[in-house]
Amino acid sequence: xxxxxxxICIVDDQPIVIEALNLIFEDEENIEVVGSFTxxxxxxxEYETLLPDVTIMDLDLPVMSGIxxxxxxxxxxxxAKFIVLTNYADDERLFNALKxxxxxxxxxxxxxxxxxxxxxxxCNGGAPMTPEIARKVVDYxxxxxxxxxxxxxxxxxxxxxxxxLLAEGFLYKEIAAxxxxxxxxxxxxxxxxxxxxxxxxxxxxxxxxxxx
Numbered sequence: 444x445x446x447x448x449x450x451i452c453i454v455d456d457q458p459i460v461i462e463a464l465n466l467i468f469e470d471e472e473n474i475e476v477v478g479s480f481t482x483x484x485x486x487x488x489e490y491e492t493l494l495p496d497v498t499i500m501d502l503d504l505p506v507m508s509g510i511x512x513x514x515x516x517x518x519x520x521x522x523a524k525f526i527v528l529t530n531y532a533d534d535e536r537l538f539n540a541l542k543x544x545x546x547x548x549x550x551x552x553x554x555x556x557x558x559x560x561x562x563x564x565x566c567n568g569g570a571p572m573t574p575e576i577a578r579k580v581v582d583y584x585x586x587x588x589x590x591x592x593x594x595x596x597x598x599x600x601x602x603x604x605x606x607x608l609l610a611e612g613f614l615y616k617e618i619a620a621x622x623x624x625x626x627x628x629x630x631x632x633x634x635x636x637x638x639x640x641x642x643x644x645x646x647x648x649x650x651x652x653x654x655x
Contacts, residue, residue: 445623447473448473448474448499449466449473449474449475449492449496449497449562449563449566450475450477450495450496450500451474451476451477451495451496451497451499452476452477452478452479452480452490452493452495452497452498452499453465453476453478453479453480453498453499453560454481454483454498454500454501454502454503454504454509454512455480455481455501455504455528456481456482456501456503456504457501458481460501460528460551461479461481463555464499464555464558464655465474465479465534467555467558467559467578468559471559474559474562474569477495478493478495481504482504482505482506482507483504483506483507483508483509483511483512483515484506484507484527486498486510486512487507487515487516490516490520490523494520496524496566497525497526497562497565497566498516498524498525498526499525499526499528499558500512500513500525500526500527500528501527501528501529502527502529502531502536502540503529503530509527509529509540510536510539510540510543510622512526513540513543513544513545514543514544516654517543517544523544524546524565524566524638525544525545525546525547525618526546526547526548526549526558526561526571527545527547527548527549528549528550528551528554529548529549529550529551529562530550530551530552532550532573532575532579534579537576537579537580538568538583541580541649541650542564542648544646545646546565546569546570546571546645547561547564547565547569547570547571547598547646548572548573548576548643549561549571549572549573549576550573550575550576553573554573557571568644568645568646569645570609570610570645570646570649572610577610580610580649581607581610594623597639598636598639598640601622601632602632602635602636602639604622605618605629605633605636606636606648607630608621608622608632609633609645609648609649610645610649611652615629615630615633628653636648
């Protein structure tokens with residue numbers, strides 16, 4: 444039995460990027476590109492008709508930025524999933540994109556070969572990030588750990604560690620190996636973290652940590 448195809452939209456003002464992604468996806472049996480757009484407005488106008496499972500979103504777009512587009516869509520479709528694919532690694536764009544609701548943040552120069560895995564990760568509740576982006580997120584946690592500690596005292600040391608590893612994009616089995624526990628134990632810890640933070644997904648947990 445074949446798996447249901449993931450419906451993908453691509454929003455990027457560079458046709459060469461859209462072409463490259465389409466070439467990658469056309470060889471994937473479980474991915475179908477249902478729309479490609481060079482502007483946020485065109486994408487927003489068609490979103491309700493297409494309802495993609497995941498949208499790959501550039502940030503530097505004409506008239507309306509990718510972050511504004513994510514905010515607009517998420518306000519009407521809270522379960523919409525976005526992977527930012529951009530040339531920019533600055534903190535302002537990164538954290539604004541995460542706060543807007545992006546589930547992943549990838550740099551173009553390093554992420555094309557892993558884009559299929561990133562889509563699968565997002566569909567499974569993950570938060571894929573280019574390694575240098577993940578480091579920025581973790582560094583942010585460390586810099587703000589003292590100022591925000593009062594709001595997260597209800598997380599144990601192990602729960603906080605697991606949350607940070609989730610933010611770095613590690614899979615459950617990788618977290619289990621690093622923590623010397625079973626995958627089932629990691630899943631239970633993650634569930635406790637979600638319950639304590641009152642969230643349901645990895646991206647929601649990261650967003651709440653960053654904005655608290």
